[in-house]
Amino acid sequence: MTSGGEALIRALSDEKIDIIFGYPGGAALHIYDAIYQQDKVQHILVRHEQAAVHAADGFARATGKTGVALVTSGPGATNAITGIATAYMDSIPLVVISGQVASHLIGTDAFQETDMIGISRPIVKHSFLVQSAEEIPAIVKKAFHIASSGRPGPVVIDVPKDMTDPKVEFEYKFPKDLYLRSYPILGEADPTEVSDAVKMLKAAKKPVIYSGGGVIQSDASEELVNLSKMIGAPVTNTLMGLGAFPATDNQFIGMLGMHGTYEANMVMSEADLIFNVGARFDDRITNNPKKFGLEAKKIHIDSDPSSIDKIINVDVALQGDAKLVLSQLCKEFENSKLKNTDLKPWWGQINEWKEKHGLNHDMLNLENQKDIILPQQVIQSLYKVTKGKAFITSDVGQHQMFAAQYYKFDEPRKWINSGGLGTMGFGLPSAMGVKFAFPDADVACVTGEGSIQMCIQELSTCSQYGLPVKIINLNNRALGMVKQWQDMQYGGRYSSISYEDSLPDFVKLAESFGHVGLKVEKFSELNAAMEEAFSLKDKLVFLDVLIDPDEHVYPMLEAGGSMSEMRISKKDKTF
Amino acid sequence: MISHIAILMENQPGALSRVVGLFSQRGYNIDSLSVAPTQDPTLSRLTMTTSENPEIINQILRQLFKLVDVVMVQNLSEAEAYSIELAIIKLIAPQEKVEQIISKANNLEGKILNEHNGHTMFEIWGDSADIDALLASLRDEEFLEVTRSGLLGMTKGNVALNTNDQTKISYE
Numbered sequence: 171m172t173s174g175g176e177a178l179i180r181a182l183s184d185e186k187i188d189i190i191f192g193y194p195g196g197a198a199l200h201i202y203d204a205i206y207q208q209d210k211v212q213h214i215l216v217r218h219e220q221a222a223v224h225a226a227d228g229f230a231r232a233t234g235k236t237g238v239a240l241v242t243s244g245p246g247a248t249n250a251i252t253g254i255a256t257a258y259m260d261s262i263p264l265v266v267i268s269g270q271v272a273s274h275l276i277g278t279d280a281f282q283e284t285d286m287i288g289i290s291r292p293i294v295k296h297s298f299l300v301q302s303a304e305e306i307p308a309i310v311k312k313a314f315h316i317a318s319s320g321r322p323g324p325v326v327i328d329v330p331k332d333m334t335d336p337k338v339e340f341e342y343k344f345p346k347d348l349y350l351r352s353y354p355i356l357g358e359a360d361p362t363e364v365s366d367a368v369k370m371l372k373a374a375k376k377p378v379i380y381s382g383g384g385v386i387q388s389d390a391s392e393e394l395v396n397l398s399k400m401i402g403a404p405v406t407n408t409l410m411g412l413g414a415f416p417a418t419d420n421q422f423i424g425m426l427g428m429h430g431t432y433e434a435n436m437v438m439s440e441a442d443l444i445f446n447v448g449a450r451f452d453d454r455i456t457n458n459p460k461k462f463g464l465e466a467k468k469i470h471i472d473s474d475p476s477s478i479d480k481i482i483n484v485d486v487a488l489q490g491d492a493k494l495v496l497s498q499l500c501k502e503f504e505n506s507k508l509k510n511t512d513l514k515p516w517w518g519q520i521n522e523w524k525e526k527h528g529l530n531h532d533m534l535n536l537e538n539q540k541d542i543i544l545p546q547q548v549i550q551s552l553y554k555v556t557k558g559k560a561f562i563t564s565d566v567g568q569h570q571m572f573a574a575q576y577y578k579f580d581e582p583r584k585w586i587n588s589g590g591l592g593t594m595g596f597g598l599p600s601a602m603g604v605k606f607a608f609p610d611a612d613v614a615c616v617t618g619e620g621s622i623q624m625c626i627q628e629l630s631t632c633s634q635y636g637l638p639v640k641i642i643n644l645n646n647r648a649l650g651m652v653k654q655w656q657d658m659q660y661g662g663r664y665s666s667i668s669y670e671d672s673l674p675d676f677v678k679l680a681e682s683f684g685h686v687g688l689k690v691e692k693f694s695e696l697n698a699a700m701e702e703a704f705s706l707k708d709k710l711v712f713l714d715v716l717i718d719p720d721e722h723v724y725p726m727l728e729a730g731g732s733m734s735e736m737r738i739s740k741k742d743k744t745f
Numbered sequence: 746m747i748s749h750i751a752i753l754m755e756n757q758p759g760a761l762s763r764v765v766g767l768f769s770q771r772g773y774n775i776d777s778l779s780v781a782p783t784q785d786p787t788l789s790r791l792t793m794t795t796s797e798n799p800e801i802i803n804q805i806l807r808q809l810f811k812l813v814d815v816v817m818v819q820n821l822s823e824a825e826a827y828s829i830e831l832a833i834i835k836l837i838a839p840q841e842k843v844e845q846i847i848s849k850a851n852n853l854e855g856k857i858l859n860e861h862n863g864h865t866m867f868e869i870w871g872d873s874a875d876i877d878a879l880l881a882s883l884r885d886e887e888f889l890e891v892t893r894s895g896l897l898g899m900t901k902g903n904v905a906l907n908t909n910d911q912t913k914i915s916y917e
Contacts, residue, residue: 287759292770296813299759316813351755351908352816476807479800 174303175204175334181310195242197269200334217627221599223253228600244282259590263322295323359490374443383410384448393496413579432527439734461732549576560612565597565621568650595624680712749821760814777895828898
């Protein structure tokens with residue numbers, strides 16, 4: 171016989187979960203007592219519930235498995251909301267279990283009561299309120315199935331305290347099968363559409379493959395590479411899709427969109443065929459949708475039918491799982507008797523663009539190098555020292571864009587960032603989740619002195635569990651991305667972006683938690699400090715790098731314009 | 746243009762708020778809404794009208810179907826469908842006067858429900874637009890109260906919004 175609390179933890183174990191991230195409190199006490207009395211599911215105590223959800227999220231992104239967070243009712247639940255919204259926007263499989271006040275108290279404004287189902291409703295894939303303890307195993311099973319299948323997303327299970335009462339026992343039964351009345355999961359796409367797509371791909375003179383997070387979600391990198399090689403077209407990745415196609419491959423033209431490369435955005439503008447694989451024509455990509463791809467036919471693979479024709483209408487919609495649909499396309503492409511179109515002239519044009527305004531990936535060897543460090547150089551140094559093999563998590567802002575532009579990701583699931591919601595504070599806790607999943611891998615959190623302070627309390631968690639992540643702090647003494655916009659659009663009126671006189675001494679701060687702190691102020695010290703940080707295998711190193719405070723992220727799409735309307739530097743623009 | 750959408754969904758707490766919440770979350774308007782359990786008490790049927798443009802309607806249908814609690818969705822405006830709305834109206838007028846109003850109302854049928862101290866309540870049914878027209882024709886000083894069912898509807902012929910299906914997901 172088990173109680174509801176025991177059943178909950180046992181069901182997690184039956185779902186092959188061996189680690190969860192959380193924070194206890196009144197409504198969750200029975201659950202925590204059940205955790206104490208078993209050893210299959212390890213609980214990681216964070217310092218703030220937002221970090222618990224981000225850590226579970228980082229774990230999920232790096233492994234492809236479902237991450238689990240456990241929080242108490244009221245403030246525990248509301249603190250988890252930012253983490254849940256982050257996972258929702260990036261379609262990350264999570265199960266978030268929240269304690270709730272006892273059933274008979276619901277609706278009475280009881281201590282630490284909040285309507286978690288109501289508050290989380292717009293940012294979950296689905297949610298469950300437990301109404302009888304016996305149904306806990308079945309709810310857990312459904313929650314994991316829904317979170318991880320189709321287009322993944324977070325699922326909340328709200329558990330009133332009386333449902334986990336140790337005095338109420340029942341026979342534990344983990345269901346073998348589950349029943350959902352209407353939950354279609356798409357597999358292969360319609361063969362007619364597949365054949366239409368191949369005809370278009372073969373006929374296009376200026377095709378581009380634009381792939382996103384969906385390729386990573388469905389573990390379809392291999393299929394994407396295979397098809398891309400057959401077509402021979404340029405490949406660009408969204409911020410969420412980096413690593414799905416190897417960045418060092420000749421066909422890769424970099425990230426596209428708001429801060430995408432010049433050549434990727436030009437290719438998107440001039441293409442006669444845009445082939446979207448698992449991306450969603452998001453506004454950071456299309457810029458003004460009315461000026462997007464006017465000359466291009468469009469093919470779109472998506473596992474979520476509501477993503478099709480949402481922003482941009484397409485000619486061929488391949489509704490299905492990216493991995494299966496890409497395999498279908500590969501077969502059809504091979505078997506098709508149609509001739510491939512010669513893409514040499516197209517590549518000639520692309521190489522001209524690359525030559526003209528492509529990113530300089532050799533910034534560590536600049537002529538006229540001054541003492542001051544450029545943020546791009548920090549990312550290149552990180553790339554060099556980790557040989558491009560590290561897991562890189564990031565916070566949100568200029569440093570995130572520099573990391574996306576300059577760290578060449580050759581594998582999926584290595585680049586972990588909050589793309590959709592843009593959550594500052596994501597970097598450190600998600601790095602913890604990654605480190606738990608891959609204790610022997612290098613895990614670096616690229617951050618800024620603004621973002622890192624939003625979840626800096628987790629330095630304590632890292633100390634408790636001995637998590638040697640490397641924090642690469644691109645310290646420009648200001649909220650850089652906001653400052654950049656204020657420079658460009660608000661006449662340099664710096665409203666609330668500065669805290670220079672009140673920043674902590676990050677070295678001492680790290681040391682106070684038992685970590686190593688290193689401060690770098692001159693370019694000549696950068697590479698050595700980076701190497702030292704990664705040579706200290708079992709230490710968390712906080713590398714505080716003072717960078718040029720005036721650097722902007724370029725290219726940058728002009729608001730309201732087409733994808734070819736870009737600022738290339740502080741002086742140059744294409745329009 | 747008014748679109749008429751029928752939804753079959755789980756009769757569970759929270760299911761209705763997911764449907765209604767979807768509309769406010771994505772910025773769609775609901776013009777009318779009616780919901781009640783079906784023959785199968787585990788399912789509810791919800792019928793709504795909205796005056797969004799056709800592209801938005803397509804998006805609404807897909808977003809609705811994506812909700813785990815939504816079992817089936819039908820766009821009644823695109824099908825051969827019968828639709829009707831019922832209104833109950835209370836006027837400050839004698840029964841004879843109200844009987845005249847009912848008999849003159851274009852394309853509507855109705856009957857008196859109750860008369861009390863010069864207040865007469867009647868029900869009337871037909872097209873929503875005809876009910877709109879009737880309400881517009883009433884004089885302010887005689888009008889007291891109205892409640893409308895929202896537009897109900899059903900496809901003609903053998904197509905039906907019901908199901909006994911459960912998707913079994915096996916892990917063996």
